[in-house]
Amino acid sequence: MSTATNEGRGMMGVPAEDGTTSAADRALLPSARPVQLIDPAGRHTHDDRYPLPDGERLLGVYGRLVTGRRINDQANALVRQGRMAVYPSSHGQEACQVAAAVVLDEEDWLFPTYRDTVAVITRGVDPLEVLTLLRGDWHGGYDPYEHRVATQATPLATQLLHAVGVAHAAKLRGEPTVVLAMCGDGATSEGDFHEALNFAAVFHVPVVFFIQNNEFAISVPLSSQTVAPSLAHKAIGYGMPGERVDGNDLAALLSVLGSAVDRARDGGGPSLIEAHTYRMQAHTNADDATRYRSADDVEQWVPRDPLLRMRTYLRDLNLLTDDGERTLSDEAERIAAAIRQGLNTEVDVNPAELFEYVYTEKTSQLREQAEQLREELARGADPAADDAGDAPGAGDQATGDRP
Numbered sequence: 001m002s003t004a005t006n007e008g009r010g011m012m013g014v015p016a017e018d019g020t021t022s023a024a025d026r027a028l029l030p031s032a033r034p035v036q037l038i039d040p041a042g043r044h045t046h047d048d049r050y051p052l053p054d055g056e057r058l059l060g061v062y063g064r065l066v067t068g069r070r071i072n073d074q075a076n077a078l079v080r081q082g083r084m085a086v087y088p089s090s091h092g093q094e095a096c097q098v099a100a101a102v103v104l105d106e107e108d109w110l111f112p113t114y115r116d117t118v119a120v121i122t123r124g125v126d127p128l129e130v131l132t133l134l135r136g137d138w139h140g141g142y143d144p145y146e147h148r149v150a151t152q153a154t155p156l157a158t159q160l161l162h163a164v165g166v167a168h169a170a171k172l173r174g175e176p177t178v179v180l181a182m183c184g185d186g187a188t189s190e191g192d193f194h195e196a197l198n199f200a201a202v203f204h205v206p207v208v209f210f211i212q213n214n215e216f217a218i219s220v221p222l223s224s225q226t227v228a229p230s231l232a233h234k235a236i237g238y239g240m241p242g243e244r245v246d247g248n249d250l251a252a253l254l255s256v257l258g259s260a261v262d263r264a265r266d267g268g269g270p271s272l273i274e275a276h277t278y279r280m281q282a283h284t285n286a287d288d289a290t291r292y293r294s295a296d297d298v299e300q301w302v303p304r305d306p307l308l309r310m311r312t313y314l315r316d317l318n319l320l321t322d323d324g325e326r327t328l329s330d331e332a333e334r335i336a337a338a339i340r341q342g343l344n345t346e347v348d349v350n351p352a353e354l355f356e357y358v359y360t361e362k363t364s365q366l367r368e369q370a371e372q373l374r375e376e377l378a379r380g381a382d383p384a385a386d387d388a389g390d391a392p393g394a395g396d397q398a399t400g401d402r403p
């Protein structure tokens, strides 16, 4: 492998003269504790390396948190009403969601997972286009190129490799693009995670890997996932810097992720950021979390809520007023109402499209299946077309109103 890709970097693994780990290597290790700039009581806590974003910026981004929470609540309600098949909620993780989107510039790319709907919407994608996918009436809801947001990945960690590929291509073209790739704690056990980080480090590409450690991979707790001191510690094994941050502290996330993005854009290469947060709800509506964790475990995280913390901070500084709160909740409600209206509208679905748009030319099996479906639908619409009309039970179809 060419060493040219590593140009400008120090020699890794060379011990200091006294035989201890060199300062350059130690610099790759994350902070002893997750970086925090505002504590759960809403008070500013100082950090030498990461500046607190100014009040106006925090107020602006807080509005996105309020909207993010409302979207999570609305989507959960639509699942219960049968309007969406499934929704992996990011309730409690909204600070991570919002920060991941707003630290990027327009020319950057975001690579989200199934849980990162709020990040996708915060980046500018139409909420209805995002959620349509989970209704199951169209193949995918949005155009990835419009806002430079890749499709939400369900296979764990695959998006990390795609993200590295896009970043590598941007670097070869001399474009200033940074790629932010999201994954969960469970995804760090995948081979793809290793391959993505190794490739990114060796080729020194502008990627920020962002792990939302919400303590669970469905029912598997973090303690069964890894015995590493932290997920951020994994970075040094690839020769890139790792950092850990309080994932419920919007200010700290903006500062830590923002500096990783700046670093990548300035040619500093990839980095790995781990946000410590918590999955407040079940994995999805198809999961019963009470079977593997207690209500007490969840309760402990309630006072650490990311919205509560930022609200207290902004209210104490009089940056957020009653009027301001009303404006933010009205805006969130307007978006929720548009989602409700859109997902409650029946759509005219053409089942034949099931076979379109994957291959330029359909395979013989797909042609056969498409024909089978066409015949079945024709029989449903017109019982006279049913060539098995004499078969027992055929009379049941006489009304012709089968779905």
Ligand SMILES: Cc1ncc(C[n+]2csc(CCOP(=O)(O)OP(=O)(O)O)c2C)c(N)n1
Pocket: 115, 154, 155, 156, 183, 184, 185, 186, 187, 188, 214, 216, 217, 218, 279, 283
């Ligand atoms: C390659 C692969 N293996 C298994 C699964 C099944 N699966 C879906 S979500 C999930 C848990 C992932 O946990 P984590 O990465 O922590 O993300 P979270 O759901 O907590 O956001 C698993 C195992 C999958 N989608 N892809």
Ligand SMILES: [Mg+2]
Pocket: 184, 185, 186, 212, 213, 214, 215, 216, 217, 218
């Ligand atoms: Mg997880």
